[in-house]
Amino acid sequence: MSEKIWTPRESLLSTNR
Incomplete structure (x- = not known):
């Protein structure tokens, strides 16, 4: 579980990707 x-x-x- 790697919730960041x-x-x-x-x-x-x-979003700027």
């Missing part, structure tokens, strides 16, 4: 807590910064990086 997405932080605002990581979220932006993910």
Whole structure:
């Protein structure tokens, strides 16, 4: 179980991929 807590910064990086 590797549930990662997405932080605002990581979220932006993910959407900016």
